[in-house]
Amino acid sequence: xxxxxxxxIYIAAAAGTLAIGLYLRWxxxxxxxxxxxxxxxxxxxPVADVLKLFYKETLMPATARGTGFLIxxxxxxxxxALVAAMLWSAVLTPETGFVGDLIVVVYLLLIPPLMTILxxxxxxxxxxxxGASREMKLILSYELPFFLAMLVAVIRTDWTxxxxxxxxxxxxxxxxxxGVIAMIIAILAMQAKLGQVPFDTAEAECEIMSGVYVExxxxxxxxxxxxxxxxxxxxxxxxxxxxxxxxxxxxxxxPAFIGKYLLLVVLVTLIRNTNPRLRIDQIMRFFWFxxxxxxxxAVVLAYLGKAWAIKWL
Amino acid sequence: xxxxxxxxxxxxWVYHVNTxxxxxxxxxxxxxxxxxxxxxxxxxxxxxxxxxxDVLAVxxxxxxxxxxxLQEVYRxxxxxxxxxxxxSCAGAQGIFAESYHMGAGVDTAIKAVDPDAIIxxxxxxxxxxxxxxxxxxxxxELIKTL
Numbered sequence: 001x002x003x004x005x006x007x008x009i010y011i012a013a014a015a016g017t018l019a020i021g022l023y024l025r026w027x028x029x030x031x032x033x034x035x036x037x038x039x040x041x042x043x044x045x046p047v048a049d050v051l052k053l054f055y056k057e058t059l060m061p062a063t064a065r066g067t068g069f070l071i072x073x074x075x076x077x078x079x080x081a082l083v084a085a086m087l088w089s090a091v092l093t094p095e096t097g098f099v100g101d102l103i104v105v106v107y108l109l110l111i112p113p114l115m116t117i118l119x120x121x122x123x124x125x126x127x128x129x130x131g132a133s134r135e136m137k138l139i140l141s142y143e144l145p146f147f148l149a150m151l152v153a154v155i156r157t158d159w160t161x162x163x164x165x166x167x168x169x170x171x172x173x174x175x176x177x178x179g180v181i182a183m184i185i186a187i188l189a190m191q192a193k194l195g196q197v198p199f200d201t202a203e204a205e206c207e208i209m210s211g212v213y214v215e216x217x218x219x220x221x222x223x224x225x226x227x228x229x230x231x232x233x234x235x236x237x238x239x240x241x242x243x244x245x246x247x248x249x250x251x252x253x254x255p256a257f258i259g260k261y262l263l264l265v266v267l268v269t270l271i272r273n274t275n276p277r278l279r280i281d282q283i284m285r286f287f288w289f290x291x292x293x294x295x296x297x298a299v300v301l302a303y304l305g306k307a308w309a310i311k312w313l
Numbered sequence: 314x315x316x317x318x319x320x321x322x323x324x325x326w327v328y329h330v331n332t333x334x335x336x337x338x339x340x341x342x343x344x345x346x347x348x349x350x351x352x353x354x355x356x357x358x359x360x361x362x363x364x365x366x367d368v369l370a371v372x373x374x375x376x377x378x379x380x381x382x383l384q385e386v387y388r389x390x391x392x393x394x395x396x397x398x399x400x401s402c403a404g405a406q407g408i409f410a411e412s413y414h415m416g417a418g419v420d421t422a423i424k425a426v427d428p429d430a431i432i433x434x435x436x437x438x439x440x441x442x443x444x445x446x447x448x449x450x451x452x453x454e455l456i457k458t459l
Binding site: 029033036037038039040041042044045048049051052054055056057058059205206209210213214215216217218221 | 316317319320321323324348351353354356360361362364365367389391392393
């Protein structure tokens with residue numbers, strides 16, 4: 001494949017994921033409204049929000065470091081677009097890709113939160129500084145359980161480190177005890193990665209005024225909005241690819257895939273709507289002493305299941 | 314331009330500024346989020362910082378202490394934006410008009426920063442949520458003229 005083909009795939013995947021992500025943002029808000037017995041926003045709401053933000057004035061705080069402040073959201077968006085391109089090509093054409101692209105995806109998924117921290121620190125606002133420190137602790141909390149959950153899927157599919165073969169291995173990691181545990185851990189980590197309640201301490205709009213995003217307005221805020229929409233589309237896709245068999249090229253494959261996708265998004269929304277915000281120390285304790293040991297147990301179970309050739313373990 | 318007007322009208326984000334209100338108007342502002350009124354139908358949400366806001370929902374009589382802060386919040390709001398003066402106090406300082414601790418009033422304070430500011434008045438003590446929704450609709454119409 002030549003360079004133009006790769007760039008074409010990148011742009012197509014980015015645009016498609018953006019559209020899906022904006023749709024999912026609306027879906028999320030509509031489900032929230034239904035949970036709260038409200039009517040909710042119309043279907044074009046995220047599009048109107050983004051367009052409006054593009055037309056608004058971009059204010060720069062006097063204390064901000066301009067370059068880092070403005071460029072950080074764009075790098076975060078580009079990183080999530082790259083993840084989207086790799087995941088979609090693994091889902092649609094499982095034979096492409098390279099050994100270890102799962103590791104690359106997991107590392108690229110770290111870039112958007114890191115860029116959030118960078119932008120928040122560059123804004124020079126005390127609220128953003130508190131938010132950035134919380135975001136840092138949040139990353140430290142959820143990354144270890146997230147890696148352990150991915151490791152379970154890798155062990156269950158005979159130490160495959162490539163996304164396409166994991167999705168089409170014939171062994172669906174979810175249909176086993178260790179797989180279910182890993183999926184639960186991955187869903188919790190996804191909730192934290194998306195910065196949704198109960199893990200939204202970094203933006204906490206009523207205590208630190210949107211924390212990491214407090215100084216953003218206009219176009220950079222629109223790019224943050226797009227980046228978050230894209231992450232909302234990418235994370236369920238990663239979970240389905242790794243744990244739930246990806247997209248099967250059969251007649252029922254596509255409806256099943258869409259069903260799984262929406263199920264995961266509804267799960268995120270329902271967790272968001274039925275939980276209060278946790279303090280950052282509670283989150284760290286939860287992930288390190290609650291979820292991480294569970295992840296180690298799941299890895300051990302998966303390894304034993306592999307060693308003794310027990311399919312359901 | 315049509316697209317810009319459409320986007321601005323369909324997505325008004327509200328930041329709530331209290332400049333010395335008795336909390337009654339604030340409760341009525343929160344009423345807007347409840348299932349009965351649900352302003353998210355019109356794409357309006359409450360945001361946590363003036364940098365994200367398109368509408369400043371100002372309650373209270375604008376005391377001397379609050380006045381410079383209100384002006385600073387207005388400066389921090391990206392333009393174009395609308396100021397909604399909610400309640401009799403925010404409109405004309407209500408029964409506190411000649412008290413010793415009063416600032417200039419919400420509209421005068423905002424006009425001192427930006428003479429072209431769009432200000433929508435919502436009278437009442439406190440105004441009904443329906444009145445605030447009507448004011449928001451009028452604000453949308455005003456934004457069209459920008």
